[in-house]
Each structure stands twice: as structure tokens, then as C-alpha cells.
Amino acid sequence: GAGVSQTPSNKVTEKGKYVELRCDPISGHTALYWYRQSLGQGPEFLIYFQGTGAADDSGLPNDRFFAVRPEGSVSTLKIQRTERGDSAVYLCASARGGSEETQYFGPGTRLLVL
Amino acid sequence: AQSVTQLGSHVSVSEGALVLLRCNYSSSVPPYLFWYVQYPNQGLQLLLKYTTGATLVKGINGFEAEFKKSETSFHLTKPSAHMSDAAEYFCAVRTTGANSKLTFGKGITLSVRP
Numbered sequence: 001g002a003g004v005s006q007t008p009s010n011k012v013t014e015k016g017k018y019v020e021l022r023c024d025p026i027s028g029h030t031a032l033y034w035y036r037q038s039l040g041q042g043p044e045f046l047i048y049f050q051g052t053g054a055a056d057d058s059g060l061p062n063d064r065f066f067a068v069r070p071e072g073s074v075s076t077l078k079i080q081r082t083e084r085g086d087s088a089v090y091l092c093a094s095a096r097g098g099s100e101e102t103q104y105f106g107p108g109t110r111l112l113v114l
Numbered sequence: 115a116q117s118v119t120q121l122g123s124h125v126s127v128s129e130g131a132l133v134l135l136r137c138n139y140s141s142s143v144p145p146y147l148f149w150y151v152q153y154p155n156q157g158l159q160l161l162l163k164y165t166t167g168a169t170l171v172k173g174i175n176g177f178e179a180e181f182k183k184s185e186t187s188f189h190l191t192k193p194s195a196h197m198s199d200a201a202e203y204f205c206a207v208r209t210t211g212a213n214s215k216l217t218f219g220k221g222i223t224l225s226v227r228p
Contacts, residue, residue, distance in 0.1 A: 004157070033215065040123075042204050042218030043158070056215060091157065095214070103216060105150075105158040 002026065004106035006092050012112045013082055021077040021109045025094030032075050033103060034067055035091040043091055049075060050097075082113045116141045116207050120219035128227045133192040135222050137179075137205030140186065147188040148206040148216065149179055158204065164188065175199070200226045 005024040013019050025032050030051055035043035045059040049069045060066075064082075069075040079086055089108040095101040117140045127133055139145060146165045150158040162173025169181040175198075179190045188205060202223050206216040 031214070035216075035218075040220070042118075042206075042220050043216070045215040045217070048215055059215070093158075101214060102160055102163060103214075104160070107155075107157040 004092055004094050004104055006090075006106040006109050008109060009107065010110045010112075012114065014114050015082060015084060017082050017113075019079050019082055019111065021079075021090050021111070023075045023077070023092030023094075023106060025073065025075070025092070026104055028096065029094035029104075030072070030097045031095040031101065031103075032069060033093040033095075034075070034077050035093065037089045037091055037108070039088075046077070046090075079111075082111075084113050087111055087113045116145065116209065116217045118205050118207050118217055118219035120205055120222050122222060123220065124223045124225065126225040126227060127195045129197055130194050133177075133190070133195045133199065133224065135190040135203050135205075135224065137188045137190065137219060138186055139188060139205070139207045141207055141209065143209050145207045145209065147179075147181060148208075149173065149177070149188075149190050150204045150206060150218075152202045152204065152221075154201075161190070161203075195224075195226045197226050197228065200224055 007022045032049040034046040037043045048056040052072045064080045067077045091108045093103040093105045095103045119138045148163045149161040162171045164171045164181045172178045177192045204221045205219045
């Protein structure tokens, strides 16, 4: 079946602009995660949704970052007033749920802020 | 709090040689442990995971890992390296509780020499 998809695959923007990154999880997966991977580093947790609600947003770096999942499926990560330091690969993962769930990752969106 | 240490950033082996990638973790509660592989310009793919039960876990592509609680380790091994194993490898930990975010190490790049 189809895996996790993310669009766009690449996004170039200018400092100060607003961007939206989209994640389509695997059908039927109730849990959805966003991670950020900077160059030479492992992915870092941003936010976790269980259904429509954000169960844990402790990884969001500041109030310029926001994510939604209004219908419990597709999620959008929104970044306001982008800064050069926001440049990274943004990864989305989904999971079926349950205590031994495996997170399945999408290919990521590579964001470059000029 | 949880953390993962992957010592060294790069490992190089000859084709056919043993692959050993080290991972040590810190967790205040019994952990679930994961190894993911990332090929260039692709998303993270699960190699194997330890949740409960047998401490020697076998994964895809001939990889295996052993959970050693006394050493807080989860090293990844493969008896004979193949050229196609060249990639970046990430060890990750998460708790068994409700908050199921993954905490990743910095990753190790594996090169395979012909």
C-alpha cells in the first residue's frame, strides 16, 4: 500500500516568508509525528498528534511553528516569519497506534531559507 | 529524559567484512529501541526494533541487534557487508509510555569498500 507522502519535496523561500508543509499519513494510522533533521544530525521531535489533537507539542522550537490535523488524517506544519536557521529536512511519520507501534517515515521536505 | 549516543560519525568496512555500529542509550524507564537506515534522498526505513521478549532481534537485509540492559547498549551487526549497505544508520529510543516520540542519535555513515 501507499506509504507516507510529503509535499513539496523541496521548498526554497526567503527569510521572513510563511511556508506550509504537508503530510499525508498511511491510511488508518491515527498517530502522526513531525521531526526536523538538520544537516549532520539525527531527526529531532517537533510534535505528535493522536487523531485531531496535538498530544505533545513540546518539541516546537518557538511560536513561529504551528501544526494542524483538522480531520485526523492530513497534517500541515506551518512556519511563520522563516529564518535561515529553519533550513532543514522536515520529516513526517505515522503509526497505527498501540504500545508497540512502529513509526513509518515519509521522504521529507527539504526547506531552504535564503 | 532519554538520550542516544552513537560514537563516531563514520565507519568504513570492506565488502564481506563484519559490520558493527554502536549505540548506547539512557532511559529512566524500560525502553523500546530501534535502528533506522536512511539512503541518500530517501526517508528513514525501519531495520529492526526491540520492544519486549527476546533480546537478540533480527531485522531486514541480514542485520541484527542485541539489547543488553546491563550495558545500556543496542549495537547493530551484520556478518558480511554488501555494497548496498552504504547508508546512514540511526539508533533511536522511546519510552513505553503514552508519549511515544522517538529520540534519535546523531547517526553513523557506513561506507563499504570494494
